[in-house]
Amino acid sequence: xxxxxxxxTPEQVIEAKQQDFIKIAEKDQLVHWQEESQFALQAWYKSExxxxxxxxxxxxxxxxxxxxxxxLNPANGFAYLVPEYDKSTNQxxxxxxxSFKGLMKVAVDSGAIDYVKAxxxxxxxxxxxxxxxxxxxxxxxxxxxxxxxxxxxxxxxTGKGDFLCDVMSxxxxxxxxxxxxxxxxxxxxxxEMAKKAIIKRASKQWPAAGNAQRFRETVKRIDEVEGNxxxxxxxxxxxxxxxxxxLPDYYKQDDFNRLFPSWEKAIQSGxxxxxxxxxxxxxxxxxxxxxxxxQIQGVQ
Numbered sequence: 001x002x003x004x005x006x007x008x009t010p011e012q013v014i015e016a017k018q019q020d021f022i023k024i025a026e027k028d029q030l031v032h033w034q035e036e037s038q039f040a041l042q043a044w045y046k047s048e049x050x051x052x053x054x055x056x057x058x059x060x061x062x063x064x065x066x067x068x069x070x071x072l073n074p075a076n077g078f079a080y081l082v083p084e085y086d087k088s089t090n091q092x093x094x095x096x097x098x099s100f101k102g103l104m105k106v107a108v109d110s111g112a113i114d115y116v117k118a119x120x121x122x123x124x125x126x127x128x129x130x131x132x133x134x135x136x137x138x139x140x141x142x143x144x145x146x147x148x149x150x151x152x153x154x155x156x157x158t159g160k161g162d163f164l165c166d167v168m169s170x171x172x173x174x175x176x177x178x179x180x181x182x183x184x185x186x187x188x189x190x191x192e193m194a195k196k197a198i199i200k201r202a203s204k205q206w207p208a209a210g211n212a213q214r215f216r217e218t219v220k221r222i223d224e225v226e227g228n229x230x231x232x233x234x235x236x237x238x239x240x241x242x243x244x245x246x247l248p249d250y251y252k253q254d255d256f257n258r259l260f261p262s263w264e265k266a267i268q269s270g271x272x273x274x275x276x277x278x279x280x281x282x283x284x285x286x287x288x289x290x291x292x293x294x295q296i297q298g299v300q
Contacts, residue, residue: 010041010044010045010051011041013055013058013059014037014040014041014044014058014059014062015037016059017059017062017063018033018037020063020066021033021036021037021062021063021065021066022066024063024066024067025066025069028069028214030069030070030071030109031065031066031069031070031071035071035073036062036065036066036071036072037062039071039072039073039074040058040062040065040072040081043072043074043080043081044058044081047081047083048291049083049092049289049290049291050081050083050094052083052092052290053083053091053092053093053094054089054091054092054093054094057091057093057094057095058081058094060094061081061094061095061096064096064221065079065096067214067217067218067221068096068098068102068106068214068217068218068221069106069109069214070098070102070105070106070218076101077099077101077102078098078099078101078102078105079096079097079098079099079102080096080097080099081094081095081096081097082094082095082096082097083095084182085287095225096221096225097185097225098196098218098221098222099192099196100118100192100193100195100196100199102218103196103199103200103218103219103222104116104117104118104199106214106215106218107156107199107203107206107215109214110214110215111159112203112206112207112215113156113157113158113159113164113206114157114158114159115155115156115157116154116155116156116157116199116202117154117155117156118152118153118154118155118195118196118198118199119138119152119153119195120149120151120152120191120194120195121138121149121150121151121152121153122140122146122147122148122149122150123146123147123148123149123150124140124144124145124146124147125138125139125140125146125147125150126138126139126140127139127151127153129153129165129167130165131165132164132165132166132205133162133163133164133165134163134165135155135163135165136153136155136165136167138153149170149173149190149191149194150169150170151167151168151169151170151173152167152168152173152191152194152195152197152198153165153166153167153168153198154166154167154195154198154199154201154202156202156206158206158207159207164202164205164206165202166198166201166202166205167198168194168197168198168201173194173197176197177190177193180193180226181225181226182225182226185226187252188252193226196222200219200222203215203219251281251287251288251289251292256288256292260295260296263277263281263296263299264299267296267299268299268300274296274297274299275297277296278293278296278297
């Protein structure tokens with residue numbers, strides 16, 4: 001087998017896993033090497049941060065594409081190659097990030113259910129929960145300000161035509177968020193992550209979910225990357241793998257752009273050096289991306 005240390009180009013990194021990918025994917029034939037390898041290359045060349053990721057992490061993410069059977073086709077929005085920083089190795093690593101739409105697709109494909117839908121509820125909506133075996137009543141005006149998020153719910157239809165409903169309040173959502181390893185993802189994509197959380201919890205009650213191996217494996221991979229949320233004695237807890245430390249919470253680009261002018265003035269006036277300012281900024285609880293640090297270091 002070709003050694004990763006000898007691989008130089010993105011094409012070589014990805015091609016090294018062709019046979020492993022095909023062997024895993026051939027069982028269900030849901031994803032195909034020729035297509036997914038090209039989607040992976042497209043993602044790699046479009047992202048400077050992915051280009052900095054370790055080759056092994058890129059390869060592992062591609063193998064997970066085969067295992068989950070979710071295409072990287074950006075038009076579908078099922079799964080993405082996402083760069084993240086691993087403090088334990090001081091490296092950028094690539095993770096396969098599965099969206100709530102991807103999780104819904106795996107659930108339906110697995111035979112656990114025929115249909116599943118997750119929706120956010122806002123404070124100005126009219127929402128009536130009718131129990132775990134009935135569809136709720138949710139009325140809203142999507143063209144007006146619906147207010148803040150107050151909860152999320154999930155409806156699943158079984159093969160027998162029954163409906164199963166689960167609901168989660170914002171308090172419950174925020175408990176899960178507080179225990180997650182991917183705080184910066186929650187901060188940027190709160191609603192999508194809330195939908196994923198309710199689908200994961202609701203799936204425990206679906207009749208065939210316990211026998212759907214691919215669905216279980218997909219949830220397992222999500223837990224490994226994002227944190228394994230579960231409830232014990234009414235409390236939401238998070239199980240971290242010992243070799244997967246919590247990832248940093250990065251400055252959002254909008255926040256960075258808003259604060260940068262004052263930082264720039266501090267450097268230009270001589271009050272701070274670029275390195276001293278970076279250290280000061282990161283003591284406030286958030287990390288700067290490599291690009292943001294480079295922008296600060298480039299101030300004249």
